[in-house]
Amino acid sequence: xxxxxxxxxxxxxxxxxxxxxxxxxxxxxxxxxxxxxxxxxxxxxxxxxxxxxxxxxxxxxxxxxxxxxxxxxxxxxxxxxxxxxxxxxxxxxxxxxxxxxxxxxxxxxxxxxxxxxxxxxxxxxxxxxxxxxxxxxxxxxxxxxxxxxxxxxxxxxxxxxxxxxxxxxxxxxxxxxxxxxxxxxxxxxxxxxxxxxxxxxxxxxxx
Numbered sequence: 001x002x003x004x005x006x007x008x009x010x011x012x013x014x015x016x017x018x019x020x021x022x023x024x025x026x027x028x029x030x031x032x033x034x035x036x037x038x039x040x041x042x043x044x045x046x047x048x049x050x051x052x053x054x055x056x057x058x059x060x061x062x063x064x065x066x067x068x069x070x071x072x073x074x075x076x077x078x079x080x081x082x083x084x085x086x087x088x089x090x091x092x093x094x095x096x097x098x099x100x101x102x103x104x105x106x107x108x109x110x111x112x113x114x115x116x117x118x119x120x121x122x123x124x125x126x127x128x129x130x131x132x133x134x135x136x137x138x139x140x141x142x143x144x145x146x147x148x149x150x151x152x153x154x155x156x157x158x159x160x161x162x163x164x165x166x167x168x169x170x171x172x173x174x175x176x177x178x179x180x181x182x183x184x185x186x187x188x189x190x191x192x193x194x195x196x197x198x199x200x201x202x203x204x205x206x207x
Contacts, residue, residue, distance in 0.1 A: 014163060015096070015099065015159045015162070015163065018096070018162075018163070018166060019093075019096045019100070022089065022092075022093045022096065023093075025089060026086070026089060026090065026093065029082070029085070029086045029089060030086070032082065033079065033082050033083060033086060036075070036078055036079050036082060037079060039075070040072070040075035040076070040078075040079065043071070043075065044068075044071075044072050044075070047068050047071060047195075048068060050064075051064075051065070051068075054202070058201075058202065059201070060198050060199075060201055060202070063198055064195070064198050064199075067191055067194050067195050067198060068195075070191050071188070071191050071192075071195070074184060074187045074188055074191060075184075077184070078180065078181070078184040081180040082177075082180065085173060085176060085177055085180070088173055089173060092166070092169055095162055096162070098158075099155065099158050099159060099162065102151060102154065102155050102158070103155065105151060106148065106151050106152060106155060109144065109147060109148040109151060110148060112144055113141065113144045113145055113148055116137065116140050116141040116144050117141055119137055119141075120134075120137045120138055120141050123137050
């Protein structure tokens, strides 16, 4: 489909498709964040359980505890960064709901315009109505028509702009997502290596 010549009707169809996609993405991001929290809790439980095997006279105890804290901190940072990305998706998705609200107002405006047009036609035939009353209804009908036309124009502009900007937004967000995940994996491996090295002179409990 030619994006430059897309009709307002097709734009709205495409727009609703994107709304559904963002809703799915939001659920997946929430699930991913929940997984991070669960992994963090599980990993912390396992690594800290190692302390149960360590003798109090082990010289490397403080260093080992410090590394465990670094490991917990790396999970905290991943959770924080992913949460920020999720907020970014939510902020962008909110723009969709602004347009959804505009669509509702357009539908309401269309119904109101039909009402005023019907009433204006009735007044033309009603000899008991004054000219001022007829003119007022005609004026209201014209005003509603003008408002509706402006809302439709705004809808077309806003949907078109959103369709254009969301591609770059999604690309940038996923780039950040993989950068964040890559940084975590790199830091995790580094800390993991230090933890294993620190266990070389590990003193197990004797009592």
